[in-house]
Amino acid sequence: MKKDTIALHYGYDKNKGEGTMAVPIYQTTAYSFKDSKQAADLFALKELGSIYTRLNNPTTEVFEKRFAKYENGIAAVATSSGMAAIFNAIANVAEAGDNIIISDKLYGGTVTLCTHTLKRFGIKTKIFKSDDANDLEQLIDNKTKCILFESLSNPQISIPDIESIVLIAKKYKIITICDNTVASVALFNPIKWGVDIVIHSTSKYTTGQGTALGGIIVERENLAELIKNNPRYYHFNEPDESYHGLIYTKLPYPPFTLRVRLSLIRDIGNTPSPFNSWLLIQGLETLSLRMEKHSTNALKIAKFLSSHPKIKKVSYPGLEDNFYNKRAKKYFKNGLCSGLFSFEAENFEEAKKIMDNTKIFSIVTNIGDSKSIITHPASTTHQQLSDKELKDAGISPSLIRLSVGLEDSDDLIEDLKQAIEK
Ligand SMILES: *Cc1c(COP(=O)(O)O)cnc(C)c1O
Numbered sequence: 001m002k003k004d005t006i007a008l009h010y011g012y013d014k015n016k017g018e019g020t021m022a023v024p025i026y027q028t029t030a031y032s033f034k035d036s037k038q039a040a041d042l043f044a045l046k047e048l049g050s051i052y053t054r055l056n057n058p059t060t061e062v063f064e065k066r067f068a069k070y071e072n073g074i075a076a077v078a079t080s081s082g083m084a085a086i087f088n089a090i091a092n093v094a095e096a097g098d099n100i101i102i103s104d105k106l107y108g109g110t111v112t113l114c115t116h117t118l119k120r121f122g123i124k125t126k127i128f129k130s131d132d133a134n135d136l137e138q139l140i141d142n143k144t145k146c147i148l149f150e151s152l153s154n155p156q157i158s159i160p161d162i163e164s165i166v167l168i169a170k171k172y173k174i175i176t177i178c179d180n181t182v183a184s185v186a187l188f189n190p191i192k193w194g195v196d197i198v199i200h201s202t203s204k205y206t207t208g209q210g211t212a213l214g215g216i217i218v219e220r221e222n223l224a225e226l227i228k229n230n231p232r233y234y235h236f237n238e239p240d241e242s243y244h245g246l247i248y249t250k251l252p253y254p255p256f257t258l259r260v261r262l263s264l265i266r267d268i269g270n271t272p273s274p275f276n277s278w279l280l281i282q283g284l285e286t287l288s289l290r291m292e293k294h295s296t297n298a299l300k301i302a303k304f305l306s307s308h309p310k311i312k313k314v315s316y317p318g319l320e321d322n323f324y325n326k327r328a329k330k331y332f333k334n335g336l337c338s339g340l341f342s343f344e345a346e347n348f349e350e351a352k353k354i355m356d357n358t359k360i361f362s363i364v365t366n367i368g369d370s371k372s373i374i375t376h377p378a379s380t381t382h383q384q385l386s387d388k389e390l391k392d393a394g395i396s397p398s399l400i401r402l403s404v405g406l407e408d409s410d411d412l413i414e415d416l417k418q419a420i421e422k
Pocket residue numbers: 081082083084107109110150154179181182201202203204213214215367
């Protein structure tokens with residue numbers, strides 16, 4: 001099955017149940033067991049099936065299976081938000097005394113999770129320069145549990161040297177986690193390039209209309225081989241006392257996502273609602289078409305802004321003179337670069353003026369909506385970062401981020417033009 005077909009059909013058998021064309025919403029908390037034996041078998045994992053919606057749900061399961069296949073993975077676990085997916089993925093491998101290595105260009109929420117909240121849990125975060133990854137290898141030690149980066153970073157709009165990162169991680173048998181939210185599953189599949197775990201905030205392009213919060217963790221095939229008997233991941237190889245001594249690598253299931261579900265989601269409960277999973281299934285159906293339009297609209301606008309005398313700098317990998325243009329062509333489908341980009345006005349005051357005068361672009365701290373959005377990271381999404389952290393993350397006070405929607409590009413250009421020239 002090719003990708004565009006997977007997005008519409010995979011993981012749902014319409015000949016079962018009532019034959020509904022749309023995947024039904026199983027809006028239920030729990031499930032009735034046939035008898036006490038079936039209940040016992042389900043809890044003992046002798047049989048896989050629905051037990052309680054905190055752990056699994058048939059609507060969510062269609063979304064997980066479809067997304068995993070679309071992302072070239074073998075299994076997936078959906079979560080209540082993108083942050084929940086990132087937290088679960090890290091907490092699945094790291095504990096107090098361990099460290100993780102993250103890219104210097106990441107979503108602000110991920111930076112605060114790692115450098116503040118996880119620090120309080122005793123997990124240390126080291127930061128590498130993702131443009132060339134030259135400093136990555138020297139940061140690795142025996143306690144390093146994962147390397148986390150974004151395929152298209154929000155809001156710096158950079159593309160890391162993914163091949164080099166993966167090569168180093170493989171040498172030390174460390175799990176790589178790629179946040180693929182901005183590129184989207186339609187334009188890029190990190191697993192094809194050797195990445196182990198892909199996570200998404202599905203609140204963005206996947207849902208597409210800004211209607212459902214969600215996240216997902218996708219595992220590549222055969223990750224078990226890396227984890228099995230790897231001292232770095234001893235907790236997958238030793239009995240889990242919280243699950244009657246179960247050893248994850250001895251089960252015939254993909255161990256990473258299994259452990260997220262059975263251990264973390266069981267205990268933390270950051271599960272999606274069935275209704276949100278259903279909305280996300282609707283989103284997947286049109287994702288690839290939307291990503292094409294988001295990308296072509298963004299390129300037109302980026303070109304317009306680059307030629308405007310009052311704009312200092314435009315960062316969009318789709319532009320030929322952009323540092324990341326070669327990587328965009330190498331990694332992304334047809335070199336399409338999604339709808340997100342940033343530009344710098346002449347100064348903070350000019351940036352504010354543009355923000356306040358656009359009419360079609362809404363001032364919203366979100367991305368990936370079908371409606372165009374304008375944001376000022378320094379005062380909103382990245383406000384909790386210190387001046388030094390902002391500078392290190394490449395975010396200047398005059399930086400404006402656009403999430404280009406699906407409107408007519410002529411209208412969007414006209415809107416920005418009048419706001420800049422006001
Ligand atoms: C929005 C976003 C997140 C967080 O996702 P939520 O669904 O808002 O929790 C993580 N990573 C990236 C790249 C994002 O854009």
